[in-house]
Amino acid sequence: MRVINLIILVFVMAIGAVFAVLNAEAVHFNYYFGSIDLPLSVLLVAFLFFGALMGAIVSFFVRLGLKQENAQLRYQVDKYQKCAE
Numbered sequence: 001m002r003v004i005n006l007i008i009l010v011f012v013m014a015i016g017a018v019f020a021v022l023n024a025e026a027v028h029f030n031y032y033f034g035s036i037d038l039p040l041s042v043l044l045v046a047f048l049f050f051g052a053l054m055g056a057i058v059s060f061f062v063r064l065g066l067k068q069e070n071a072q073l074r075y076q077v078d079k080y081q082k083c084a085e
Contacts, residue, residue, distance in 0.1 A: 023039065023041035024040070025040055029043060
């Protein structure tokens with residue numbers, strides 16, 4: 001299993017290296033506090049990471065709400081089972 005993970009990791013890294021080489025031209029990025037020239041690949045990876053982070057944060061709060069709802073439903077089931085006995 002470790003060999004397969006290593007092969008997949010090397011494959012993904014190779015694709016990332018090719019992606020970086022093909023998108024090496026600099027782009028001018030304007031943001032709220034200023035602007036900067038960055039390689040396109042760096043900018044795309046940064047926004048990919050930012051999007052993944054935002055998705056993980058939203059997913060965390062959705063999961064937290066579902067856990068709370070699950071706990072409330074389990075409490076109600078336990079309460080009704082005790083009443084039925």
